[in-house]
Amino acid sequence: MKPVEWLDNRIRIIDQTLLPSELRYLDLTDYKDMVEAIKTLRVRGAPAIGIAAAYGIALGAQRIDADTPDEFFRSLQQVFDDFARSRPTAVNLFYAIGRMQHAVSALNDLEKIRQALVEEAKRIHIEEEDATRRLSEYGAELIRDGFTILTHCNAGPLATAGYGTALGVIIEAKRKGKKLHVYVDETRPLLQGARLTTWELMQEGIPATLITDSMAGHFMHRGTIDCVITGADRIAANGDTANKIGTYSLAVLAHENQVPFYIAAPMSTVDISIKSGNDIPIEERKVDEVTAIAGVRVAPDGVAVANPAFDVTPHRYITAIITERGIIRQPYDFD
Structure with missing residues (x-):
């Protein structure tokens, strides 16, 4: 494929x-x-x-x-x-x-x-x-046998035209013989987790449980989740990271519940020209992505809608950034 x-x-x-x-x-x-x-x-x-x-x-x-x-x-x-x-x-x-x-x-x-x-x-x-x-090989070393991992959006082969970033780490850990279970946020509004991540995990034979985005805190608080791994769309020089909307919320929840939160991304995703996440441009997408699901309208006509495609996770919430050069930990300074 x-x-x-x-x-x-x-x-x-x-x-x-x-x-x-x-x-x-x-x-x-x-x-x-x-x-x-x-x-x-x-x-x-x-x-x-x-x-x-x-x-x-x-x-x-x-x-x-x-x-x-x-x-x-x-x-x-x-x-x-x-x-x-x-x-x-x-x-x-x-x-x-x-x-x-x-x-x-x-x-x-x-x-x-x-x-x-x-x-x-x-x-x-x-x-x-x-x-x-290579980053998947490095990241797999962070995953212990028996881990339950939470991921958000889709960061596998579909999203990279390669091995995958967040899912690449998970796939590589499984290929090394580790038993894993993955909780997958559905990832509203376009359901990349539900549609794409679960599909890729099933192709790899990795057990997965689909949850709504709002359930993540519940499972972290119960001690179900051993770590969170997501991909990235842009990483600033100080480690602040833009990723699919909802990632910031997961990072805060992980911090509150003392769950390691990892970003997996190649160095081509690092933008050293941007000093912090405050300067990362955030795409605003069409309102009908929020007001309808699979073409079926779920909100009343005329309601005001905001639809930022990404949010920025401050670097202080990121346990480590997994790259092809190795595992990078705080303090982040990509300059």
């Missing part, structure tokens, strides 16, 4: 909005379709968004009709800009765009530019796969 794949001038993705009911692959031949796939969460998860954008940029370059390098780069800049506007919080997107820009900044031959973009996108994908595998 490959959530994102380059197939000679087209990109194949899994439409994650249809899971778990249907596993459908989409073949994209226009970069604008990839931009839309990112916006509509057909592709989601910070590392996967970065990989998908890199392939999308390479795809866009294949379709540019230009006679001179200057003309080509003007059109290519529009491709970069379209992806940069797709989702503001996940820094892997901007990391990938920067890598793709740098890969061709000194080139003038149009065919070499196109080829260099494809090669750089593939390199980004390979590097992210390797990073998630």
Whole structure:
């Protein structure tokens, strides 16, 4: 199963909005379709968004009709800009765009530019796969045999186009022979935990219990949960971490109940240009994600709605950050 794949001038993705009911692959031949796939969460998860954008940029370059390098780069800049506007919080997107820009900044031959973009996108994908595998190996050492783990949203292979971050740690611990049980927050409003995380855990044969988001504190207070592991969409230089809305609440609950709270993310998710979480941009999504579930309206017409897609967990609530470079503990200073 490959959530994102380059197939000679087209990109194949899994439409994650249809899971778990249907596993459908989409073949994209226009970069604008990839931009839309990112916006509509057909592709989601910070590392996967970065990989998908890199392939999308390479795809866009294949379709540019230009006679001179200057003309080509003007059109290519529009491709970069379209992806940069797709989702503001996940820094892997901007990391990938920067890598793709740098890969061709000194080139003038149009065919070499196109080829260099494809090669750089593939390199980004390979590097992210390797990073998630290595961080999973480090993180698995934190998991003891018999642990019950709570996770939020979805941070497995679907979200990374690799091994997974939070789920990668869990999967690797299971493959090392540890007996585990995972409690999965449903993750409102779009239910990535219920739809995607439970599905991935079942594919791996890992026992899982689905709970509503508001049940997490109950199970921590009862002593059911041994640790919490989530992914991340952007980590500031001081360790403050943006992740799916509801993560901050989990971190506070974990702190109150003396439950270790871990973030698992590759270094490409760290943004050293942002000193603290106060400066991380938070995406606000459409109101109908909150007022309806699976197309069925659950709130009265005209009600005011707020729908931030992410929140920021202050670094003081994070026990450790699991990266491909190892386990990083407080004080966090990624500068």
